[in-house]
Amino acid sequence: MKKDNVSRRNFLAASGVAGLGAFLNGYTATTLVASDALPDDKPAILGGKAMTLGGVSGWPILQGNEENLLLEVLNTKTWCRTQNFKVAEFEKTYAAMNGAKHCIATNSGTSSLINTLAALEMGPGDEVITSPYTFVATINCILAHYALPVVADVDIESFQIDPAKTDAACTENTALLLPVHIGGSPADMDTFLEIGTRRKLPVVEDACQAHLGKWRDKNLGTIGTAGCFSFQVTKNLSCGDGGAVLTNDDTLAEKIYACHNNGRGRGLTSSDFSYHSVRARNNRMVEFAGAVLCAQTAGIEKYAEMRQENGMYLNKLLSEIPGIVPAKLYSGVTRSAWHLYMFRIEKEKFGLDRDTFCNALLAEKIPCSTGYGAVDWGKYTK
DSSP: OOOGGGGGGHHHHGGGGGGGOOOOOOOOGGGGOOOOTTTHHHHHHHHGOOOEEEEEEOOOOOOOOHHHHHHHHHHHHSSGGGGOOOOOOOHHHHHHHTTSSSSEEEEEEHHHHHHHHTTHHHHHHHEEEEEEEETHHHHHHTTTTTOEEEEEOBBBBTSBBBBHHHHHHOOEEEEEEEEOOOGOOOOOOOHHHHHHHHHHBBEEETTOTTTTTTTTTEETSSSSSEEEEOTTTTTTSSSSSEEEESOOOHHHHHHHHHHHHHOOOOOOTTOOOOOOSSOOOOOBBHHHHHHHHHHHHHHHHOOOOHHHHHHHHHHHHHTTSSSEOOOOOOTOOOOOOOOSEEEEEOOOSSSSSSHHHHHHHHHHHHOOOOOOOEEEHHHHHO
């Protein structure tokens, strides 16, 4: 193509909407409008004027009660979770919201994974099978226990860990299956549960990006042995940094609590220093974070529905563009969490490679990323 006669319309076609997929909160897809630049103008990457988008709000979105709840914690001086205040309130709310018996709040999504694996007694010689396409915390939580991460490749159509490859990767040393709901899209939990049952292995869901996603009407994080969440500032539910574990197993819940609380169980007085024999650390959530989450939970269901509507709308539009392939949703998906909007580019059909396309979107001030790098430990050990 010649640069001097390339318009934004035929350069990006309708694909400019795709870069907005990671920001599906706070507005409906029909309100996303470009101003100050016309579709027939020259693309910004070729020297044209960048588009601006109306209706896009920043993230996170305040629900209105954060300040009052933070001041309540401050003024009552109940700053530590052991004082049983806002963190406990959030745990009760989040467990009920997801249909789980137990919620244990932690200080990060990483520590929710670490303490769950501690309670399941992962250690040297144990193999934990997980995805190579994930945030590195998934791998770090395994290495923290001197266990061995074993990666099973992803299904290219969904970007989710492939359960058939997971099954093939199992050995006599396999101790845990750790599927990741990457981007908030559900992994194939029917098959992972079948593998776990057949091989007598616990299945822990890395649901750090998957708040209120659903598999066959059951919330992600409540389907396996336990589910781990992150409330880092970019997440669908956020307090800056924080995490939680959901489980329906009474015994496991108490062990996770003790693991994240220096070996101390629930309900102890300040003078009771009895301990559980667990691999313990201090990963408690502070009450200020709990207060923010108590406010933020008020909006999460609304945003989950909005994300679902917008994500499916984008799927419909982008599927009509040759060479744009939205990530597949499995038949068991009732609702994706849509933390990220993921798709592939087939260069031959689309006419642009991935990096050029992303650079074009970024030039238009449309947020876009090429995604996580694969966890390839070989390059670190050569």
